[in-house]
Amino acid sequence: MNTEKSETEPNQTVIFLGREWNLANATVKTKPKKRLLLLHDQYNRKRWTKTLTEITVKQTAKLIGKLNYFRLQFQDDSLFLNIMDHQKAQAARLRGRNTTMIMNNTAIPDINWWVAELRANISAQLIQIQLQMTITTDAAPCGWGSTLERIGNDSVCSWNLEEKISEVNKQQQGI
Numbered sequence: 001m002n003t004e005k006s007e008t009e010p011n012q013t014v015i016f017l018g019r020e021w022n023l024a025n026a027t028v029k030t031k032p033k034k035r036l037l038l039l040h041d042q043y044n045r046k047r048w049t050k051t052l053t054e055i056t057v058k059q060t061a062k063l064i065g066k067l068n069y070f071r072l073q074f075q076d077d078s079l080f081l082n083i084m085d086h087q088k089a090q091a092a093r094l095r096g097r098n099t100t101m102i103m104n105n106t107a108i109p110d111i112n113w114w115v116a117e118l119r120a121n122i123s124a125q126l127i128q129i130q131l132q133m134t135i136t137t138d139a140a141p142c143g144w145g146s147t148l149e150r151i152g153n154d155s156v157c158s159w160n161l162e163e164k165i166s167e168v169n170k171q172q173q174g175i
Contacts, residue, residue, distance in 0.1 A: 027123035054100040060088040
């Protein structure tokens with residue numbers, strides 16, 4: 001490898017597939033133009049839902065497809081697509097794919113979540129941080145116990161003798 005022409009430390013931002021990939025920090029976020037277009041779609045969806053405007057099932061499917069694009073950036077996004085997807089599927093099943101539908105008001109909180117997330121445009125971390133410790137807790141009938149375990153090491157602290165004898169803690173220990 002020619003070290004004069006190559007960089008061994010990534011320190012650049014690459015725009016690829018409509019996203020900004022920061023190679024130095026291993027983060028990704030959506031380009032502003034794409035984000036603004038989707039925000040505009042969400043505002044329209046919210047207005048149509050509140051005014052009970054009929055929209056086509058295909059339009060709803062198109063919006064859900066656009067929002068699925070953000071799965072890399074937002075971890076909880078699929079949870080906030082369930083209501084819209086369910087209403088779209090129900091309308092398609094009952095009346096066909098080429099018909100119109102009226103979005104129910106139950107989708108408004110999900111639309112609000114999407115608007116807040118798109119406004120914030122927080123970068124997603126591509127490299128997950130390794131766990132260092134795990135806390136295991138329980139609420140026993142008498143007392144409360146916990147165990148703090150370091151990954152790769154033994155327990156740092158554990159139940160006292162009285163809590164070890166407790167029936168719930170025996171089940172936890174597998175005795």
